[in-house]
Amino acid sequence: MAEETKTEPKQKTSSAKSTESAGKIRQIVKRMYKKAQQAKEENRKIAYCMVMCNYEEILEAMDVVQVYTENYAGLCAVKREAEQYMKKAQAVGYSDVLCGYAQVGIGFDAWRHELGAMPPDAPDGGMPEPDMLLGCSMGCDPRWKWYQALGRYKDTPIYNMEVLMPPSDADFDAIRAYYVRYMAEELRGLIAFLEKQTGKKMDYDRLTSIVKQVEETRQWWRKAYELRKAIPCPMSTQDHFVIFVPHHMLLTDPMTLDFYKGLYQELKERVDNEIGVIDDEKYRLLWGVGIPPWHSMYILDYFQSFGAVFAAETAYMIPEPFEMPYDITDPVELIALRAFERNSAIQRRGKEAGGVPPLAQAHLERIKDFTIDGVVMHITRSCRAATMGQILVRNVIRDYYPRLPVMFMESDIVDVETYSEAETKNQIDTFMEMVDVYRKSHR
Amino acid sequence: MAKVAQRGLIKAQELYEHRQTRAKELAKKGKKVIGYFCSYTPVEIFTALDLVPFRIQGKVGKPVEQAGQYLESIVCPYVRSCFDIALGGELDFLSGVVIPHTCDAMHRLYDIWKYHLKPPYSYSLYVPHMTHQASFDFFQKEIENLKTGLEQFVGRSASEQDLIKAIGLHNRSRALLKELYELRKPEPPLISGSEIIQVLVAGMTIPIEEFNELLEDILVEVHSRNPSAENKPRLLISGSEVDDDSLIRLVEECGADVVMDDLCTGSRFFWHDVDPSKEAIAGLAERYLKITCPRTYRPGKAAQRFNYLGDFIREWKAQGVILYTIRFCDTYQLDAPEMMDYIQSLGLPVLFLEDTYITSPLGQWKTRVEAFLETIEARRE
Ligand code: SF4
Ligand code: SF4
Numbered sequence: 001m002a003e004e005t006k007t008e009p010k011q012k013t014s015s016a017k018s019t020e021s022a023g024k025i026r027q028i029v030k031r032m033y034k035k036a037q038q039a040k041e042e043n044r045k046i047a048y049c050m051v052m053c054n055y056e057e058i059l060e061a062m063d064v065v066q067v068y069t070e071n072y073a074g075l076c077a078v079k080r081e082a083e084q085y086m087k088k089a090q091a092v093g094y095s096d097v098l099c100g101y102a103q104v105g106i107g108f109d110a111w112r113h114e115l116g117a118m119p120p121d122a123p124d125g126g127m128p129e130p131d132m133l134l135g136c137s138m139g140c141d142p143r144w145k146w147y148q149a150l151g152r153y154k155d156t157p158i159y160n161m162e163v164l165m166p167p168s169d170a171d172f173d174a175i176r177a178y179y180v181r182y183m184a185e186e187l188r189g190l191i192a193f194l195e196k197q198t199g200k201k202m203d204y205d206r207l208t209s210i211v212k213q214v215e216e217t218r219q220w221w222r223k224a225y226e227l228r229k230a231i232p233c234p235m236s237t238q239d240h241f242v243i244f245v246p247h248h249m250l251l252t253d254p255m256t257l258d259f260y261k262g263l264y265q266e267l268k269e270r271v272d273n274e275i276g277v278i279d280d281e282k283y284r285l286l287w288g289v290g291i292p293p294w295h296s297m298y299i300l301d302y303f304q305s306f307g308a309v310f311a312a313e314t315a316y317m318i319p320e321p322f323e324m325p326y327d328i329t330d331p332v333e334l335i336a337l338r339a340f341e342r343n344s345a346i347q348r349r350g351k352e353a354g355g356v357p358p359l360a361q362a363h364l365e366r367i368k369d370f371t372i373d374g375v376v377m378h379i380t381r382s383c384r385a386a387t388m389g390q391i392l393v394r395n396v397i398r399d400y401y402p403r404l405p406v407m408f409m410e411s412d413i414v415d416v417e418t419y420s421e422a423e424t425k426n427q428i429d430t431f432m433e434m435v436d437v438y439r440k441s442h443r
Numbered sequence: 444m445a446k447v448a449q450r451g452l453i454k455a456q457e458l459y460e461h462r463q464t465r466a467k468e469l470a471k472k473g474k475k476v477i478g479y480f481c482s483y484t485p486v487e488i489f490t491a492l493d494l495v496p497f498r499i500q501g502k503v504g505k506p507v508e509q510a511g512q513y514l515e516s517i518v519c520p521y522v523r524s525c526f527d528i529a530l531g532g533e534l535d536f537l538s539g540v541v542i543p544h545t546c547d548a549m550h551r552l553y554d555i556w557k558y559h560l561k562p563p564y565s566y567s568l569y570v571p572h573m574t575h576q577a578s579f580d581f582f583q584k585e586i587e588n589l590k591t592g593l594e595q596f597v598g599r600s601a602s603e604q605d606l607i608k609a610i611g612l613h614n615r616s617r618a619l620l621k622e623l624y625e626l627r628k629p630e631p632p633l634i635s636g637s638e639i640i641q642v643l644v645a646g647m648t649i650p651i652e653e654f655n656e657l658l659e660d661i662l663v664e665v666h667s668r669n670p671s672a673e674n675k676p677r678l679l680i681s682g683s684e685v686d687d688d689s690l691i692r693l694v695e696e697c698g699a700d701v702v703m704d705d706l707c708t709g710s711r712f713f714w715h716d717v718d719p720s721k722e723a724i725a726g727l728a729e730r731y732l733k734i735t736c737p738r739t740y741r742p743g744k745a746a747q748r749f750n751y752l753g754d755f756i757r758e759w760k761a762q763g764v765i766l767y768t769i770r771f772c773d774t775y776q777l778d779a780p781e782m783m784d785y786i787q788s789l790g791l792p793v794l795f796l797e798d799t800y801i802t803s804p805l806g807q808w809k810t811r812v813e814a815f816l817e818t819i820e821a822r823r824e
Contacts, residue, residue, distance in 0.1 A: 093780030095797065097517070099773055137572040140547050144572065144740060145777040151744055152781050160573060160740050162581075167544070167567035168554050178584040185577030357554035381517050384771060388518050388551040392558060395513070 017277045019270075021263040022239040028255075029075070029245060033124040039065040040128035045198050048127070048150075050143045051248040052319075053136035053163055054183075054339045055190055057214055057331070060252035061207040062194045067127050068249045069146070073104035077294035077414035079123050085111065086415065092152075099142035100382035100414035106149055113153035130156055132197050134190070138163035138343070140385030159193040161186045166344045168358050169351060176340060184336035191332070207331040210252050212324075220260035221247055221318050227267040228311055229370050232276020234267045237287040237310030238300050244316040282307030283373045283435050286366050288393060289314045289359060290378030291386050293409070295416040299424060303376075306432045312370040314362045315386065320345035359389045360396035367401060373443070374405045374435035380413045403441070405434035451660030452638060458645035458657075459688070465649045466497045467536045475538040475597060480525070480552075482712045482734055483543045483570045485727045488590050490651050491601040491609035497537065498647035501525045503687035504803040513559055519548040519771050520800035521684050526552065529560055539564025539596065541589065545738045546774050564596045573740050574732055582728040590724070606723035612651045617713040619658035624710065626665050627702045628759055631675065633668045636701025637688040643708055644686055676819040677760055681705035681752060681782065682767030682796075683775055690796075693805055694765065697812045699819075703759035705752055706767075711736060737778040745781040752782070753789055763819045766795045792818050 040046055047059060049066045059066050076082040082100070085107030090096050092110050094103060108127065111119045118126045133156050135144030144160040151158070163186070164179050166172065191202050228235055235243075243263060246256040270276075285303060287310050293299065300310060320342045328334050350361035366372060375397065377390045394406045407427060411419035458465060466476045476495040479486065486496035501524030510527035528534060540562045544550040553567040569585050571578035594600045601609075623642070626633040642661060646654040676699045680691065684707045691701050704710055717723075717730040732739065741748050755761070764786045768775040779795065786793045794815040796808060 093783060093795075095768075095770070095776040095779075097771055098776045102773075102777065141572075141738065141774050142777065145737070145774060148740065149777045149781065152784065158742065160742075162571055162573045162575075162578065164569065165544075165550075167569065169557070169565075169567070175584075175588070178581060182571075182577050182581035185580075186573070186575065189575055189577070355558070357558050359554070379515055379517065384517060384519075384773065385547050385551075387515050388548065389555065391513055391515055392555045396558065 017236075019235050019239050019243070019263070019266055021259065021266055022235075022242040024259070025242045025245050028250070028259075030124055032250060033127075036065055036067050036128050037125050045131045046128050047132045047134050048130040048147060048156075049134050050136055050139075053134070053138060053143075053161065054335055055134065055136070055161065055187070056251040057207060057210040057335065058187065058190060058194070058202075059134075060210050061203055062191075062198055062200060064132075064194060064198065066249070067130065069105045069127065070101045070143075071245075071249055072108075072123075072127050073101035073414060074291075074294050076104050076108075076123050077416075078297070080295055080416060081123050082295070082414040083416070085119075097382055099140070099146070099384075100380070100412055102142045102146040102149075103382065104414055105146060109150055109153050130154075132156060132193075133158045135160040136163045137161070138165055140383075142385075157193070157197060159190055161190055163339060164343065166340070166347060168347045169355070170344070170347065172344050172348055179340050180333070180336045183339050184332050187332050187335055204331060208329075208334075211331050211334055213254070213257060214251055215322065215324060217247065217251065217257045217260055218319060219321075220257065220264050222321065224260060224264040224267050225318055227264070227271050230271045231284070231371065232274065232278070232281040233284060233309045233311040233370075234270035234275060234277070236277045236300075236304075237285075237313045238297065240310075240313055241292055241297070241316065247318070248316065277309045278304055278307060280307055281309050283432070283439055284309060284311040284371050285435070286311070286363065286370065286372045286375045287313035287315060288363055288375045288377035288406075289386055289390060291315055291380055291383055291413045292378060293380075293411045293419060294413060296411070296419055296421070299409075299421070299428075302425060302428055303432070306428075306435075308374075308432065308435065310376075311372065312366045314359075314366060317362070356396060357389070357392060360393045363393050363397060364400055367397070367404065371443070372404070373439045374407070374431065376407045376409060376431070379408050379410045381411075381418055382415060383413050403438055405431055405438055407431040451657055451662075451664045452642070454657060455638075455642045455645040455661060458648060459641040462500065462644065462648045463497075463533065463536065465653070466495060469495055469650070470536040470538070476536060477539045477541060477564070477593075478534060478537040479541040479543075480549055481543050481545050482707050482736065483545050483731055484541050484568065485586055485589070485731050486651075487606065487609040487613050487717065487723075487727060488586065488593060488601070490612060491605040492590075492593055492597055492599065494538075494593065494597065495650050496647075499525050499529070499534065499540070500644065500647070500686040501684075501800065502528060503689060503800055504805075505801065507801055513555060517771055519546075519769055520798075521769050522548045522552055524801055526556070529556070537562065539566075541566045541568060543568040543570045545570050545736075546772070548772070564593070566592050570739075571732065572738065574742075579725075579728050579732060582732055583724050586724050586727055603723055607719070609651075610717045610719060610723060610726065612655065614716045614719065616646070616651055616655050616658065617716055619655060619662060620713045622662055623658065623665065624703070626662075630677075630760070631670050631672055632677075632700050632702050633670065634665045635695055636678075636680070636691040636704070637695055639701075639704070640685060640688040640691055640708065643712065644688075647708075647712075675700045676816055676823070677702045677762050678765060679703040679705065679752075679756055679759065679761035679763075680709075680765045680767060682765075683707050683769055683772060685709070685767060689803065689805055690767070690798075690808070693809060694812055697809065697816055699763075699812075699816055701765075703755050703761055705735075705755060707736065710755070737774040745785045746788075749782055749785045752785070756786075756789060756791065762791065762823065763815065764791055764793045765815075766793050767798060768796070769798050769800055792822070
């Protein structure tokens with residue numbers, strides 16, 4: 001998340017080689033929450049949202065201010081302020097192994113409800129009180145059930161929406177029509193809901209132009225991302241976990257388009273001049289699926305001290321490319337089709353590769369394309385969605401790259417109590433020895 | 444008469460204790476048995492194609508042997524247990540598996556199951572999370588797809604008539620089960636909660652025709668009982684997968700009657716009929732999306748969402764509720780506090796239990812159950 005860790009890190013080393021683009025994010029995030037708080041004062045409509053639900057453009061076209069609650073939880077974790085909210089959630093009856101983001105978010109709103117005011121000293125001024133809650137089914141169950149659970153503290157109107165993830169072995173051409181139809185209906189339901197909540201009518205021309213702008217934004221990000229295949233790698237995963245913020249939370253903001261153009265220019269310059277994240281890049285690592293340990297991000301720099309750079313990752317991925325068909329003029333249809341094509345792209349490639357599970361396919365592709373010498377995955381106690389399947393990925397990697405070292409780091413996305421620095425460092429020491437052996441024999 | 448009537452429950456108990464016996468026998472005779480998970484799999488489709496539906500269940504209290512190499516320790520322990528059993532080869536008699544995308548664990552289990560166990564047939568059924576009109580239309584398509592896939596697998600097709608016949612058989616089963624549940628209403632109930640679990644679990648492992656016959660025998664037997672009133676506390680148990688009778692037995696041994704349930708392996712499995720006046724697939728989509736499980740979004744506040752539980756409590760005169768969840772299950776954990784609020788708003792005490800399933804915490808629960816029953820006793824006085 002776009003933050004500096006509140007305590008520590010003494011051993012921080014990455015910033016020197018961090019991109020300028022990443023350096024801008026802290027201010028962008030601060031501004032984002034400030035704007036949301038101002039919008040509240042101006043009586044504009046605020047929605048609690050989840051990332052990657054495919055509704056960003058629609059909300060923008062309806063002038064609804066988007067507040068991303070998962071990421072607020074991440075922000076609290078980075079600042080090591082999450083615990084107070086988790087404790088609150090547990091005190092009002094939620095399990096200590098419930099999704100950590102949901103614990104933080106529910107704890108935050110339970111506390112606000114109890115006080116009748118913003119919880120004291122909330123990071124970045126806190127999330128403004130929402131006028132609507134917009135969950136979606138893609139990714140995991142907490143991403144819509146969390147908002148339902150807030151019904152305990154608020155009478156805020158909810159629209160929970162289906163975003164489909166087709167099964168890995170589907171006959172994609174056969175299911176396309178009804179998958180797209182359902183998605184489009186869900187989006188139309190959202191528009192009707194928003195029209196009711198805001199008293200405004202959707203401007204479909206505006207929506208179309210926002211959809212186009214978003215596509216352009218993504219193209220720039222993708223172009224920038226491709227540059228990380230270069231040796232030495234011009235940008236690390238540490239920066240990736242910062243620079244994804246505009247895309248995920250300010251997708252429709254024109255600033256975001258400029259941001260990724262700028263990122264591309266910066267990385268291009270680095271590549272042209274062979275400037276890497278570290279001076280002597282010995283090893284290239286992949287951060288595999290798993291939300292990072294927001295509470296202790298500096299641990300990634302420890303790998304760097306061995307001469308290793310995280311050249312790619314499969315967390316907070318850029319959406320798959322999408323060719324906009326010219327014959328579809330209805331932006332809602334377009335978004336629905338885009339969601340289907342994107343959410344089935346890796347499945348399709350995995351199927352074509354002879355039945356590689358999609359999650360593993362994403363890893364195999366990066367291992368090859370980014371010249372990877374080792375994979376690190378993060379088992380997080382309170383996020384099953386990004387954890388279940390990691391062993392499967394490891395097993396598949398073993399089938400395709402029998403000697404490639406894979407390390408499982410264990411802690412949590414928000415709960416720092418679950419994390420042991422000494423143990424993790426020991427693990428990394430051993431892992432890096434294996435990476436060294438692998439690299440010598442394979443590159 | 445008494446002798447004949449005894450047969451049903453004993454048979455159910457045998458099937459419960461040896462859950463794979465009958466299915467294996469049928470597989471040996473050449474029948475295809477399809478394993479499935481969850482109350483959301485429309486098993487009528489299997490029946491219509493002369494396939495035997497077999498609900499995959501775990502083993503409470505049995506440590507996992509091999510699953511650790513395939514499933515992370517923070518995964519739903521029930522799912523880990525099921526997968527461990529499959530890895531051990533116990534389910535090799537299955538011709539295929541249907542895993543509905545209901546919760547995150549089920550959704551992700553599909554790829555893991557398929558990659559490592561390579562079943563001859565497998566299908567991941569997307570069950571919509573929402574209940575908009577479009578969700579029902581979509582679900583119909585998914586069910587049709589499941590049917591087509593199975594038809595291709597077995598090399599024959601199921602006509603509308605076949606489906607209607609299968610629906611009739613399953614509706615008949617539901618009617619018999621409801622009749623059995625009626626016999627839990629008297630004071631004292633004519634059938635215990637642990638017997639009910641055995642009957643239901645048994646039924647999930649045999650062809651529907653055999654289950655219906657078994658239920659008819661059991662009904663005669665239970666009707667003929669004439670227990671004397673002991674005025675024990677009457678409890679309802681709500682939660683997810685209780686495929687083992689040990690918890691309910693423990694509660695009953697502690698001196699309560701478990702008279703009603705809201706479980707995946709209980710009423711949730713059979714409560715709603717398929718509307719026979721509808722076109723078969725449409726009726727199935729409507730029936731299965733109606734299931735009241737936390738994994739499906741039903742709009743409204745707690746009082747609206749859980750009112751069916753209030754009806755159960757009133758009609759079965761429950762005096763307390765056990766809320767049972769499995770650790771690492773987000774969907775239940777996110778509903779549990781509101782469910783507790785709701786039950787307490789009806790004036791009933793609730794005991795919240797979080798199960799680790801594989802290492803059953805039964806021993807620690809005994810004291811909590813006893814204390815809970817004392818609370819109810821005190822209230823009754
Ligand atoms: S992906 Fe993980 S952290 Fe995010 S909402 Fe889902 S369970 Fe929680
Ligand atoms: S107990 Fe929960 S996590 Fe486990 S299979 Fe059932 S719904 Fe899914």
